[in-house]
Amino acid sequence: MEFKDYYQILGVPREATADEIKKAFRKLARKYHPDVSKEADAEARMKELNEANAVLSDPEKRAAYDQLGRGYQPGQDFRPPPDWDAGFEFSGHGFSPGEAADFSDFFAELFGRTGSPHGFAAGQRTHFHARGEDHHAKVLLDIEDSFAGATRQISLRAPKTDDHGRVTLETRTLNVRIPQGVHAGQVIRLAGQGAPGSGGAPAGDLMLEVRFKPHPRFRAHGRDLHLTLPVAPWEAALGAVVAVDLPSGSVKVRIPEGAQSGRQLRVRGKGIPGAPPGDLLLDILVVLSPADTAKARALYEEMARELAFDPRRQGKE
Numbered sequence: 077m078e079f080k081d082y083y084q085i086l087g088v089p090r091e092a093t094a095d096e097i098k099k100a101f102r103k104l105a106r107k108y109h110p111d112v113s114k115e116a117d118a119e120a121r122m123k124e125l126n127e128a129n130a131v132l133s134d135p136e137k138r139a140a141y142d143q144l145g146r147g148y149q150p151g152q153d154f155r156p157p158p159d160w161d162a163g164f165e166f167s168g169h170g171f172s173p174g175e176a177a178d179f180s181d182f183f184a185e186l187f188g189r190t191g192s193p194h195g196f197a198a199g200q201r202t203h204f205h206a207r208g209e210d211h212h213a214k215v216l217l218d219i220e221d222s223f224a225g226a227t228r229q230i231s232l233r234a235p236k237t238d239d240h241g242r243v244t245l246e247t248r249t250l251n252v253r254i255p256q257g258v259h260a261g262q263v264i265r266l267a268g269q270g271a272p273g274s275g276g277a278p279a280g281d282l283m284l285e286v287r288f289k290p291h292p293r294f295r296a297h298g299r300d301l302h303l304t305l306p307v308a309p310w311e312a313a314l315g316a317v318v319a320v321d322l323p324s325g326s327v328k329v330r331i332p333e334g335a336q337s338g339r340q341l342r343v344r345g346k347g348i349p350g351a352p353p354g355d356l357l358l359d360i361l362v363v364l365s366p367a368d369t370a371k372a373r374a375l376y377e378e379m380a381r382e383l384a385f386d387p388r389r390q391g392k393e
Contacts, residue, residue, distance in 0.1 A: 299354025
């Protein structure tokens, strides 16, 4: 997928004000609108202009795009990093996946996926007496937080247009209670932390969508916890009972005799807490001891002589 430079498409600098972006779009729209334009590529150009304007005329999308696209050139191969939008606070109005399909794959990848900031349903618009709009943000937590619960300080960035029409980011910090058993995709609601209401109506809520940071050992899928379990060759061949450290204590696991790399063991109820809790899924990885001493080398040489084992013939007999 190619990176799209929306500023270049509209012919404005990155520091352009909201008014300058509006004027540039209107000028180009008059030139390329298919109903009046005689340009051969008018329809394609108009679609491209509409897409660029949809992003740059919206302070939230523009702020996220600026953060993500820093350092990329037009046409450069591009893949957004995982959870690139974590920590941005969005107001809720945006494009559904279906609406985003009218634009390029680049746009849909950033703003049109269900579960992304702009996949949420729109909140209420502000009228004379109306509840404030719900805001939402994606936050990254440690897997360990889901086992005991925690209180974490979370910083969120929200775009603001200054007096000159330029978009800046404001940061606010909240102390958030993380409930035990929280899992990826779950939403934590903070009442009254969204947009203020009008006419004395209450403020909206802030919806925090949970994602987990990459962990050196564990991978979470729903409430299930996956772990690669290294075992020694003799543990795999003879069977063994080994201790597996978890974010909350440890659990003893029986390795069956003759276990091979790739075999998966399931320990029920030892995943992320909940009702019911998830399971712990262990992928066995047999790790060879190095032949880095005379004794170790002699043992391997004895095995080579006595066992007459040829792994390349397995399954051929």
